[in-house]
Amino acid sequence: MSESVYGLIAKFDTPEDVVEATRQARAAGYQRMEAYSPFPIEELAEILDFKPKIQYLVFIGGVLGALSGFALQYYASVIAYPLIIGGRPFNSWPAFIVIEFEMTILFAGLFAVFGMLGLNGFPHPYHPVFNAKDFNLVSRDKFFLVIESEDPRFDETRTRAFLESLNPEEVTEVHP
Amino acid sequence: MAASTEPAEVPVLGPGQTYATVTDRVSSVVLSKKTPKGWLLGFGIAFLVLMVMLFSLTVLFAKGVGVWGLNNTVAWGFAIVNFVWWVGIGHAGTLISAILLLFRQEWRNSINRFAEAMTIFAVANAGLFPIIHTGRPWLAYWLFPYPSMFQLWPQFRSPLLWDVFAITTYVTISLLFWYVGLIPDFATLRDMADNKVVRRVYGLFALGWRGAARHWAQYNRAALLLAALATPLVVSVHSVVSFDFAVSSVPGWHTTFLPPYFVSGAIFSGFAMVMTLAIPIRKFYHMEDFITDRHLENMAKVMLATGLIVFYAYIMEVFFAWYSGNEYEKFMIYNRMTGPYAPYYWSLIFFNGVMPQLLWFKKVRRTTWILFLISIGVNIGMWLERFIIVVTSLHREYLPSTWAHYAGTFWDWTLYIGTLGFFFSLLFLFLRVLPMINMFEMKELVHHLSHRGKEH
Numbered sequence: 001m002s003e004s005v006y007g008l009i010a011k012f013d014t015p016e017d018v019v020e021a022t023r024q025a026r027a028a029g030y031q032r033m034e035a036y037s038p039f040p041i042e043e044l045a046e047i048l049d050f051k052p053k054i055q056y057l058v059f060i061g062g063v064l065g066a067l068s069g070f071a072l073q074y075y076a077s078v079i080a081y082p083l084i085i086g087g088r089p090f091n092s093w094p095a096f097i098v099i100e101f102e103m104t105i106l107f108a109g110l111f112a113v114f115g116m117l118g119l120n121g122f123p124h125p126y127h128p129v130f131n132a133k134d135f136n137l138v139s140r141d142k143f144f145l146v147i148e149s150e151d152p153r154f155d156e157t158r159t160r161a162f163l164e165s166l167n168p169e170e171v172t173e174v175h176p
Numbered sequence: 177m178a179a180s181t182e183p184a185e186v187p188v189l190g191p192g193q194t195y196a197t198v199t200d201r202v203s204s205v206v207l208s209k210k211t212p213k214g215w216l217l218g219f220g221i222a223f224l225v226l227m228v229m230l231f232s233l234t235v236l237f238a239k240g241v242g243v244w245g246l247n248n249t250v251a252w253g254f255a256i257v258n259f260v261w262w263v264g265i266g267h268a269g270t271l272i273s274a275i276l277l278l279f280r281q282e283w284r285n286s287i288n289r290f291a292e293a294m295t296i297f298a299v300a301n302a303g304l305f306p307i308i309h310t311g312r313p314w315l316a317y318w319l320f321p322y323p324s325m326f327q328l329w330p331q332f333r334s335p336l337l338w339d340v341f342a343i344t345t346y347v348t349i350s351l352l353f354w355y356v357g358l359i360p361d362f363a364t365l366r367d368m369a370d371n372k373v374v375r376r377v378y379g380l381f382a383l384g385w386r387g388a389a390r391h392w393a394q395y396n397r398a399a400l401l402l403a404a405l406a407t408p409l410v411v412s413v414h415s416v417v418s419f420d421f422a423v424s425s426v427p428g429w430h431t432t433f434l435p436p437y438f439v440s441g442a443i444f445s446g447f448a449m450v451m452t453l454a455i456p457i458r459k460f461y462h463m464e465d466f467i468t469d470r471h472l473e474n475m476a477k478v479m480l481a482t483g484l485i486v487f488y489a490y491i492m493e494v495f496f497a498w499y500s501g502n503e504y505e506k507f508m509i510y511n512r513m514t515g516p517y518a519p520y521y522w523s524l525i526f527f528n529g530v531m532p533q534l535l536w537f538k539k540v541r542r543t544t545w546i547l548f549l550i551s552i553g554v555n556i557g558m559w560l561e562r563f564i565i566v567v568t569s570l571h572r573e574y575l576p577s578t579w580a581h582y583a584g585t586f587w588d589w590t591l592y593i594g595t596l597g598f599f600f601s602l603l604f605l606f607l608r609v610l611p612m613i614n615m616f617e618m619k620e621l622v623h624h625l626s627h628r629g630k631e632h
Contacts (some may be wrong), residue, residue, distance in 0.1 A: 045393035116398035124384035141195035
């Protein structure tokens with residue numbers, strides 16, 4: 001039975017309810033779970049012990065951008081096409097700063113956006129949770145908590161009873 | 177807390193709004209099968225004006241830049257004026273979405289979406305002008321550094337090339353920022369749509385967003401970082417635009433204060449444009465609960481502050497010309513004030529310097545139709561400012577033997593007016609197919625406000 005079930009989903013009416021439910025599920029020892037909400041709720045990620053890593057990618061992007069900005073200008077102005085203009089040195093680095101800056105921002109920004117999408121696993125058109133009852137309201141005004149059947153503590157009847165005790169509007173099965 | 181210190185303030189959100197009402201109200205504009213008659217009329221007019229632009233461009237491409245009023249002395253005419261004007265308008269969108277986000281200004285939430293849209297449409301117009309101003313737009317790719325068979329490389333010491341990088345970066349980052357902000361709202365539209373095709377299309381753009389807590393955390397961090405990146409970017413873009421002028425040795429352009437003057441002017445004109453758009457839009461779509469009088473008042477305050485900086489710059493320009501002791505600089509100012517373009521100069525002083533002083537009065541900041549008129553005036557004034565900067569400095573430069581007169585021709589004007597049609601056509605399409613207000617941020621705002629209510 002539990003083979004064919006992705007997990008159990010509880011639907012909540014308020015953000016406070018889902019935060020409290022996630023906290024209790026965590027305290028009860030559940031590991032494989034996810035909370036869903038129409039807008040970001042910072043506590044949820046904290047309770048789930050999730051720390052975003054995107055900032056490292058953005059930093060790498062920025063450094064790459066600055067380096068490639070300089071490399072491009074150095075290559076063009078010193079190696080590929082050296083041209084004396086106003087008696088300035090070929091490697092007139094102060095004049096290169098503006099484009100280096102723009103390239104830093106460009107690369108960091110691209111890394112921020114595509115890094116975020118990548119780390120989140122997007123595009124991800126199909127997910128079992130979309131099968132859940134009323135899940136289309138997650139982007140409107142309802143809040144959900146899913147405990148996956150992969151969780152070592154998952155037991156269909158006990159987990160359902162546990163979720164029922166958390167003041168949800170409804171608990172249903174999610175099929176993969 | 178905020179409510180107790182300023183009890184008489186209009187709230188940033190109308191009373192009685194919940195997560196559901198916010199979502200339904202905003203998404204219904206997009207998902208409604210009926211297209212409002214007013215929309216059709218507005219789009220129709222904008223589209224006709226867009227046709228004027230295409231016609232003007234066709235003539236330009238067929239005959240060359242000779243159809244414009246440019247001459248050897250004034251080689252930077254309407255094209256550069258319009259370029260700077262449009263870029264400047266774009267800046268308010270980034271300012272609202274990035275800088276006000278960093279400062280945690282809650283009132284930005286309902287206006288940031290269409291301000292960002294405005295940024296992208298304005299910058300699309302801005303990007304057009306330098307390209308067609310080159311005279312051979314089909315070779316515009318020469319602007320970019322690439323290993324060509326000519327073995328030529330662009331001149332990296334030139335502000336004109338810096339501009340290419342600044343503007344392309346700006347377009348890219350603004351577009352991505354806008355799209356990232358739209359992803360959760362695309363998911364909402366996907367989930368709310370009845371029509372299968374509509375659901376598919378929005379679903380495609382939503383990328384499978386499902387509001388997972390871990391995704392939100394990553395998403396929020398990325399959005400914050402993007403805002404932190406966009407903030408220096410927006411300042412750099414208009415600074416680089418000002419370098420196009422400041423790095424030259426033309427009287428009136430060769431000053432160090434041009435970058436801050438340009439940046440504040442950009443924010444000034446951008447907020448004016450946001451106001452020009454927000455006032456009719458909120459009226460037409462009955463969005464007064466979301467775009468409240470508080471928003472208009474705050475925007476008016478930003479306009480007043482930046483307007484004062486701009487006015488200060490106008491005064492400083494005169495002072496520098498006198499203090500420099502340079503006769504060409506002095507003549508430039510004298511010529512501006514009394515020469516053939518004096519009416520332009522004094523109307524610019526009126527529109528940008530004098531008229532915004534009305535915003536000191538709370539009564540004016542609370543009266544919508546006066547704000548609307550002031551915002552239109554500032555739009556005109558800022559266009560005149562760019563015209564004055566470009567034309568008055570060039571038309572009587574150092575050598576009197578090169579002096580000439582400049583005026584826009586019929587094709588200059590049709591192209592300029594045509595870009596307004598392009599801008600408004602895109603804006604109308606945006607209002608019809610995308611949520612004009614950021615739904616998830618508004619729900620966040622509802623959440624925060626309800627918490628604040630409980631603390632009292």
